[in-house]
Amino acid sequence: MAPTASEKGQGMPKIVNHDTRRAEIVAAAAQVVARVGLEATTVRAIAAEAGYSSGVLDHYFHGKDDILLQALQASHRGIHERLRVQLRGRRGLDALRAMLLDNLPVDPQRLSEARLEIQFWARSLADPALTRVQVRESGTFRGAIERYLHEAVADGVLAAAVNVKAEAQNLQAFVDGLSVHAAVDPARLTARLQAQLLDRELAGLDR
Amino acid sequence: MAPTASEKGQGMPKIVNHDTRRAEIVAAAAQVVARVGLEATTVRAIAAEAGYSSGVLDHYFHGKDDILLQALQASHRGIHERLRVQLRGRRGLDALRAMLLDNLPVDPQRLSEARLEIQFWARSLADPALTRVQVRESGTFRGAIERYLHEAVADGVLAAAVNVKAEAQNLQAFVDGLSVHAAVDPARLTARLQAQLLDRELAGLDR
């Protein structure tokens, strides 16, 4: 079988796929931000993480802010894609629990995502453009929670009197707050404990 | 006759109260951090906010990190003091609700505190010393929640079967998460809405 020339590390043809390279660097940037924080993230560190020299970034991005914003958005896209696959065919409280659990730092990958997100929360407080991105993302996520709650009501699992919008907001606040606590103190808030706390919070819905 | 040493511009050695001066500068630092974020906070901006030249900081602190850490701790002390006064003689769910509401960004002062806190969450993820401060503070706060929950159980307001530790953790997560959301999108999460959401969350305890 002929080897696929598009595989990484091969003697690549002179033309590289820009989107691929961009994704590579953006992933490296996300790693660095999650590891050392936004403040300590330098373009040199990103380039080194990606295995390139600092100059490469110039070919694929419009400066550092561009890279960082793309790193945030790539993280969001990754989460969305994971959820899309994971939640296919599921609905109501089942889907809701899965989605919320997926947003907790219960494993290294999700911890990394949470750490990244927290960094950008801080920055977005002083950056209107970033604020808009966060507000939109947050709204999308909350909308999904509301949808699943409505399904639960339709399925008769939840009382029709439930204030869906308020409960959705509270669940989102709970999950994001628990993410912070678990990110700051992972030894105490184990994956198992996080799941238990989530279930307890969801149990509060039956009223 | 005693000379008024507090007058400015004298040639004689000034007798200043170090703690007072430190507190002044630390308060200025907290203001700046809350306003522009940790990344954009410069020692010159802090000095200017306090009404001094940048060099003064050298006399009272061991560098920028020292100032910032003290700013965080001063914010914590301020909150504790406010709660001490506010909660005197109160107990159970009444005290719990008051304490949690005090921790939400429902007015400019509390919004400023929330903004400051979020900045330090981000930084503490990459700074072990800061992590310890945050874990301790967080534990103290959670301990207070647990105490009030125990009182509620003792008063018969809450069922004895309630898992106090878990509920305390969840309430803290909820409050911190809501703080972030309200800080990022204050237009949507008004003070009134925050209070309603808090009451709804507390209502979930009655089970």
Add this chain to the structure above:
Amino acid sequence: MAPTASEKGQGMPKIVNHDTRRAEIVAAAAQVVARVGLEATTVRAIAAEAGYSSGVLDHYFHGKDDILLQALQASHRGIHERLRVQLRGRRGLDALRAMLLDNLPVDPQRLSEARLEIQFWARSLADPALTRVQVRESGTFRGAIERYLHEAVADGVLAAAVNVKAEAQNLQAFVDGLSVHAAVDPARLTARLQAQLLDRELAGLDR
């Protein structure tokens, strides 16, 4: 049948005329320099102007300085060629006026040449190799002025007492100075005004 080697994208070795390609790129470089100045001229901009990728330059030049020097010399050659055609069969003051007028930025092409020249004046002050080029070129031009002045004397149009060398230098200084002024402030120094000023300057010769 002979294959058309000039078609793009062929796998076979391309037969290109090096001198033609060089001339193409050099012309592009001259355009860029005239438009944005030497400081802002990048090899990528030159390549883009010529319709090639930046790497091509490597095949035809010994670095950026080589391209720029050739651009200057190409501009000089272009002017010489234009004059050769334009002045064929003319002599004395008639030829002199035509030559000097040709050196003023009275139309877009000549303005471009003037702008290019001014850029290189600046650079030649700090680059001995460039200085030599400029001194030689300047000398050639001044020699032509002197030749036409001699012809004018021979034709009895100019007094034999005229100091040809001095007048030639002054006319050249005048033309170059006016070129700068017209290049910097083209709105004020219109083509028409430049011609009038030149004629006035030439009128000063009748003494």
Add this chain to the structure above:
Amino acid sequence: MAPTASEKGQGMPKIVNHDTRRAEIVAAAAQVVARVGLEATTVRAIAAEAGYSSGVLDHYFHGKDDILLQALQASHRGIHERLRVQLRGRRGLDALRAMLLDNLPVDPQRLSEARLEIQFWARSLADPALTRVQVRESGTFRGAIERYLHEAVADGVLAAAVNVKAEAQNLQAFVDGLSVHAAVDPARLTARLQAQLLDRELAGLDR
């Protein structure tokens, strides 16, 4: 006698005169530009020339462009001041000759000024802000020439029929053009020769 503490190099009081320091650095910048050209002028070279570290510039200027523009304007101011002193009480052709001669690179100081000016001509072709500065300065200078020509007419030294505006423009073009030639080829255009050429040009006015 008590030493004046404001003298340079002394153990200066903690307060330095900002204007003095600025002038110092601007003078250093002008030197560097005149010596190596605008392109090769770095802030580090300017700082080194002034005897400071690169960071000082931050205290006194709004970036490199600010320094360079001030260097140009300082050169202009220096020339104006020198002329003001030199031309006091003089008028007509006498003042005119003195002013024009002062603008030729007849000594190291004036050569330096000419070299600086030529650098900025080049840059102003691509920098509208700089163009405005140059056009204004050029206009002021030409206005002075016109004034002296008018005086010469009033004094009966020059024919009333003289087109003052045109002659002023031509004299300015001549002086600037000769400045370039002398700056590029100082060995050929000695101070003595420049003066002779200027006198010859001025002689052309008598018509």
Add this chain to the structure above:
DNA sequence: CATGAATGAGTGTTCATTCAT
């Protein structure tokens, strides 16, 4: 004690150059 001038390391960014394809 307070000042603010000065330092210099570190940053993001630009870009001529190289070279595998």
Add this chain to the structure above:
DNA sequence: TATGAATGAACACTCATTCAT
């Protein structure tokens, strides 16, 4: 031959820190 990806040095600029006054 032509490409454009990759390099890495050089740059302007920021800023915490130091310290003479």
